[in-house]
Amino acid sequence: MSHKSSFMSKKAVDRTISGDNTFTHRLKCTYTRKNIMQRFSIFSLARNALSYHKNWQEHWRSPEPKPEYDVIIIGAGGHGLATAYYLAKEHGITNVCILDKGWLGGGNTGRNTTIIRSNYLQDESAAIYELSRSLYEGLSRELNYNIMFSPRGLINVCATEHEMRAFQRHAYANKLAGIETRMITPAEIKKMVPIIETGKNARYPILGGLYQPRGGVARHDAVAWGYARGADNLGVDIIQNCAVTGILQRRGRVVGVKTPKGEIKAKKVAIVTAGNTTMLTDMAGFKMPIESLGLQALVSEPIKPIIDVVVMAGTVHGYVSQSDKGELVIGGGADPYNNYAQRGGITSWEHTVRALVEIFPVFSRLNMMRHWGGIVDMTGDRSPIIGLTPVKGLFVNCGWGTGGFKAIPGSGFVFADTIANGRPHPIAAPFNMDRFREGRLIDESAAAAVAH
Amino acid sequence: MLLITCPVCGAVGDESEFHCGGEAHVKRPASSKPGNVSDESQYEYLYVRNNPRGPHREMWQCVRGCGKWFNAMRDTLSLQFLAFYKIGDPIPPLPGKKSATKTRTPIQGRRK
Ligand SMILES: Cc1cc2nc3c(=O)[nH]c(=O)nc-3n(C[C@H](O)[C@H](O)[C@H](O)COP(=O)(O)OP(=O)(O)OC[C@H]3O[C@@H](n4cnc5c(N)ncnc54)[C@H](O)[C@@H]3O)c2cc1C
Numbered sequence: 098m099s100h101k102s103s104f105m106s107k108k109a110v111d112r113t114i115s116g117d118n119t120f121t122h123r124l125k126c127t128y129t130r131k132n133i134m135q136r137f138s139i140f141s142l143a144r145n146a147l148s149y150h151k152n153w154q155e156h157w158r159s160p161e162p163k164p165e166y167d168v169i170i171i172g173a174g175g176h177g178l179a180t181a182y183y184l185a186k187e188h189g190i191t192n193v194c195i196l197d198k199g200w201l202g203g204g205n206t207g208r209n210t211t212i213i214r215s216n217y218l219q220d221e222s223a224a225i226y227e228l229s230r231s232l233y234e235g236l237s238r239e240l241n242y243n244i245m246f247s248p249r250g251l252i253n254v255c256a257t258e259h260e261m262r263a264f265q266r267h268a269y270a271n272k273l274a275g276i277e278t279r280m281i282t283p284a285e286i287k288k289m290v291p292i293i294e295t296g297k298n299a300r301y302p303i304l305g306g307l308y309q310p311r312g313g314v315a316r317h318d319a320v321a322w323g324y325a326r327g328a329d330n331l332g333v334d335i336i337q338n339c340a341v342t343g344i345l346q347r348r349g350r351v352v353g354v355k356t357p358k359g360e361i362k363a364k365k366v367a368i369v370t371a372g373n374t375t376m377l378t379d380m381a382g383f384k385m386p387i388e389s390l391g392l393q394a395l396v397s398e399p400i401k402p403i404i405d406v407v408v409m410a411g412t413v414h415g416y417v418s419q420s421d422k423g424e425l426v427i428g429g430g431a432d433p434y435n436n437y438a439q440r441g442g443i444t445s446w447e448h449t450v451r452a453l454v455e456i457f458p459v460f461s462r463l464n465m466m467r468h469w470g471g472i473v474d475m476t477g478d479r480s481p482i483i484g485l486t487p488v489k490g491l492f493v494n495c496g497w498g499t500g501g502f503k504a505i506p507g508s509g510f511v512f513a514d515t516i517a518n519g520r521p522h523p524i525a526a527p528f529n530m531d532r533f534r535e536g537r538l539i540d541e542s543a544a545a546a547v548a549h
Numbered sequence: 550m551l552l553i554t555c556p557v558c559g560a561v562g563d564e565s566e567f568h569c570g571g572e573a574h575v576k577r578p579a580s581s582k583p584g585n586v587s588d589e590s591q592y593e594y595l596y597v598r599n600n601p602r603g604p605h606r607e608m609w610q611c612v613r614g615c616g617k618w619f620n621a622m623r624d625t626l627s628l629q630f631l632a633f634y635k636i637g638d639p640i641p642p643l644p645g646k647k648s649a650t651k652t653r654t655p656i657q658g659r660r661k
């Protein structure tokens with residue numbers, strides 16, 4: 098199957114993406130189509146059915162790297178791919194390559210439990226997570242790719258008075274930030290989640306919960322694939338199995354990267370490598386306030402629909418949602434020690450499952466099918482680091498830790514703008530790494546008390 | 550699951566019986582005049598840790614045993630412990646050059 102390539106005329110499109118009433122973004126879009134992408138539609142589905150679905154186009158090319166690009170992005174996770182997509186689409190910068198040491202979406206993006214929410218406490222977080230959540234609302238259409246965004250509603254249940262007060266505070270903060278959330282009662286929770294244990298003798302009493310009606314989940318792989326296909330279509334080269342082994346600099350400026358496929362030049366390089374950020378910044382010669390920890394998740398055997406919202410229980414470190422396949426997708430806290438192994442110990446998920454069985458007694462008879470781990474990049478205040486670095490032309494986007502899947506569209510959007518203009522986008526600006534030096538933390542360590 | 554031996558009381562157990570306290574041998578930039586502590590060294594002390602992909606020295610507490618803190622050297626990629634040693638013991642050198650991270654010069658001699 099060959100990939101057709103041609104050039105279409107530039108077309109400027111004014112598009113308004115409005116997720117809900119809280120955020121309306123006017124995005125000026127310049128399409129520079131380098132390749133004709135087969136669009137998915139009911140007609141293309143029918144047409145391809147005639148040839149037994151054997152003639153679908155490849156989603157993206159697998160090109161050899163060119164000697165030089167305008168921008169090199171290191172890491173083809175969701176954040177790197179979204180950054181490339183918006184660089185091409187919003188800023189007309191299409192001479193871009195993304196390098197990944199493995200396969201695209203094979204890092205945390207392909208390992209996460211896909212919870213999307215924006216009920217954060219601080220204004221800075223509210224801005225970026227809600228931008229992201231609202232972009233998710235229209236993303237399937239934007240990318241012509243079904244990312245299965247399912248804003249099914251999300252409840253942070255509270256099992257202690259302290260948690261009730263903390264989430265009440267979140268509810269007030271969210272209201273001020275224009276994010277739709279509210280506190281709900283145990284009776285309301287029981288109505289939404291009949292399998293939850295709210296009895297008097299419950300091991301973990303449900304006292305209430307913070308409810309975000311437009312929180313939910315999406316298909317993680319599809320988000321990576323959709324952005325990859327979109328970026329490729331706009332001319333971005335995605336080069337897999339090509340690890341960056343050195344950051345080339347001249348007089349304090351980045352000039353390119355070293356790879357097993359040779360040196361690739363660029364005046365702008367962006368590090369978007371999550372748990373491996375330290376390896377890259379070590380190559381560049383500066384330290385990052387980041388530690389890499391293992392975070393695990395697990396799924397049950399598939400069962401009939403039993404829970405149609407996302408439930409997170411912070412005090413006991415556990416959360417659950419049900420996938421379209423019927424599996425319960427379960428996660429909890431990070432393993433509490435540095436880890437690069439992409440696997441973890443039994444201790445942390447045993448802890449999670451033990452608690453969830455108390456909250457949802459019906460789960461006790463389920464078999465768990467698979468568990469896995471990813472390496473998450475933790476910062477001191479549990480907020481990301483987005484922006485410029487001590488090396489000119491070198492940008493970094495990391496520190497999303499246990500919760501960056503929900504941030505992929507928003508982070509890519511503001512980071513692309515940051516790279517294109519060589520200064521932080523206003524929404525990204527507070528997340529610079531100098532905040533740690535200046536004591537200007539964006540403290541979200543109580544955001545959910547669980548990894549998510 | 551990590552298997553740990555407490556070098557103080559000799560207890561052997563899995564990670565659920567111990568508590569990890571993060572990187573060992575982090576030195577607080579103390580001064581009789583706090584104003585002399587630079588923002589940079591305070592920042593490094595509070596937020597910057599070695600994050601090597603390979604051998605790493607860290608603090609652990611024997612929670613279910615003697616309750617004491619001790620140090621360990623562990624490979625963060627293989628998850629294998631390479632050494633357990635008491636607070637104040639000589640600091641074992643990092644083996645080989647497996648780690649991509651340069652470690653901070655360890656504090657020599659005994660520490661409290
Ligand atoms: C078990 C688990 C559950 C999670 N659950 C949620 C959740 O429910 N909701 C949520 O919002 N977030 C969740 N997260 C967090 C979320 O997955 C991450 O924050 C997000 O996916 C990070 O995306 P990324 O693109 O920055 O990193 P990644 O997807 O990890 O991509 C980084 C890429 O960089 C590449 N790379 C590394 N080193 C090099 C190199 N030297 N050269 C080239 N390429 C390199 C890697 O191969 C990788 O593909 C979870 C994470 C885990 C592990």
Ligand SMILES: [Zn+2]
Binds near residue numbers: 558559617
């Ligand atoms: Zn002991």
